[in-house]
Amino acid sequence: MFTHVFRGTFIHSTPETALQVLEDALLGVDTAGKISFIGKGENLLELSQKFGFNPSDVNQLAQHEFFMPGMIDTHIHASQYSYAGTALDMPLLQWLNTYTFPVESHFKDLEFAKKVYTQVVKRTLRNGTTTACYFATIHTDASLLLGQIANDFGQRALVGKVCMDRNNSVKHYRETVQESVDETHRFIKELLNKKYPLVKPVVTPRFAPSCTEALLEQLGTIAKNNNLHIQSHISENIDELKLVKELFPDSETYTDIYHKFNLLTDKTIMAHGCHLSDKELTVFRETGTSLSHCPNSNVSLCSGILDARNVLNHKVKLGLGTDVAGGYSSSILDAVRRTLDASKVLTIQNPQHQTLTFEEVFRLATLGGSQALSLDDQIGNFEIGKDFDALRVNVAARGGPIDLHKVDHLTSYSLFPPICPLKGDDRNIVEVFVAGRKVVPCEDLALE
Ligand SMILES: O=c1[nH]c(=O)c2nc[nH]c2[nH]1
Numbered sequence: 001m002f003t004h005v006f007r008g009t010f011i012h013s014t015p016e017t018a019l020q021v022l023e024d025a026l027l028g029v030d031t032a033g034k035i036s037f038i039g040k041g042e043n044l045l046e047l048s049q050k051f052g053f054n055p056s057d058v059n060q061l062a063q064h065e066f067f068m069p070g071m072i073d074t075h076i077h078a079s080q081y082s083y084a085g086t087a088l089d090m091p092l093l094q095w096l097n098t099y100t101f102p103v104e105s106h107f108k109d110l111e112f113a114k115k116v117y118t119q120v121v122k123r124t125l126r127n128g129t130t131t132a133c134y135f136a137t138i139h140t141d142a143s144l145l146l147g148q149i150a151n152d153f154g155q156r157a158l159v160g161k162v163c164m165d166r167n168n169s170v171k172h173y174r175e176t177v178q179e180s181v182d183e184t185h186r187f188i189k190e191l192l193n194k195k196y197p198l199v200k201p202v203v204t205p206r207f208a209p210s211c212t213e214a215l216l217e218q219l220g221t222i223a224k225n226n227n228l229h230i231q232s233h234i235s236e237n238i239d240e241l242k243l244v245k246e247l248f249p250d251s252e253t254y255t256d257i258y259h260k261f262n263l264l265t266d267k268t269i270m271a272h273g274c275h276l277s278d279k280e281l282t283v284f285r286e287t288g289t290s291l292s293h294c295p296n297s298n299v300s301l302c303s304g305i306l307d308a309r310n311v312l313n314h315k316v317k318l319g320l321g322t323d324v325a326g327g328y329s330s331s332i333l334d335a336v337r338r339t340l341d342a343s344k345v346l347t348i349q350n351p352q353h354q355t356l357t358f359e360e361v362f363r364l365a366t367l368g369g370s371q372a373l374s375l376d377d378q379i380g381n382f383e384i385g386k387d388f389d390a391l392r393v394n395v396a397a398r399g400g401p402i403d404l405h406k407v408d409h410l411t412s413y414s415l416f417p418p419i420c421p422l423k424g425d426d427r428n429i430v431e432v433f434v435a436g437r438k439v440v441p442c443e444d445l446a447l448e
């Protein structure tokens, strides 16, 4: 039994091919939301008999439409959505103390948390983020609420209750080691008990300067004992590196600190890494740890520029992140554009630098993100057996930002994939599916 059979153009990435275009394809989604077959449109009758669907039930994509995999935001602070687009006038450490910690402390108030978390889940789904890896705040009940809201609206999510026991300007926004550990246990247990099919907990030490060794050690143990994902920040800004050296004088590198406490695993994702050495990148590869590239944030907070080419050359898994609110945009399309910009800036500085191509960045936003979150056995592209997490894109959406021109020497689909992420926006994303369920448009999702 099928919930959908679509016919039209499908664009996705594979490990071998950064961007593959399947023209006039037929794709079936079963009742469990999984891709059950992909074939050629010209074989419609044969496929309908083989797989048992009625050819008249096929949903035909219109001219200028295509499907692409849902985009994956590998690093976003859900609570910081409340001030996204403001307060970008100082570097990281001052920014945290001046704006971030005071704002995050308000998420003790569950009514406020519900409003902001509902907005961020709706908005990111609207922007085509089918999977988000969220930082919440230190508040367990509000973090559980974020998991519930993602589940209700149908977004795939990793949700982290933030852990931090030092170096915080806001006295009432701080935990002891014991509180942080106890509440992390409670968060994991209560979230797993809900049995949400698409929402998982992620162990979340904020970053080394916010955590004592005692806390890092216990969080490493919790992640290991429960086989959980881990997320944190690393090597974002030069002043942060100096602070880390002062706080952890015995560790040779920033990476060594997390490594020492078993926090680098093949289910760990670290944000930024702008200033990691090649030696540290080698540790990332050896442990299977991945990086989230957050170029909007890196420029907005004047933190640095990640050399994504070097990360890929080291065979470290890499995805894209918005890092709201260090990044002011909640759209992974924005992260695609900025990843290209950042790579081109590196080429301006050094003409030997091999600029990332559009196709490679498209892969980072989709398949790369799924690999970075170790979810590539379930999502990231249109492989049979994976969940159907997909965006129906209309390049020529009415009222959208793209005016099509007839360019005779370019065939239609060699033009469309780049034009859409580079000039398009959420108006071009006409439908969003997560695990086969249409979550946009959806009446409940009307943005207030
Ligand atoms: O961009 C960032 N945003 C944060 O909230 C944060 N906390 C630690 N390091 C951080 N970096």
Ligand SMILES: [Zn+2]
Pocket (backbone or CB within 6 Å): 075, 077, 233, 271, 323, 326
């Ligand atoms: Zn962050």
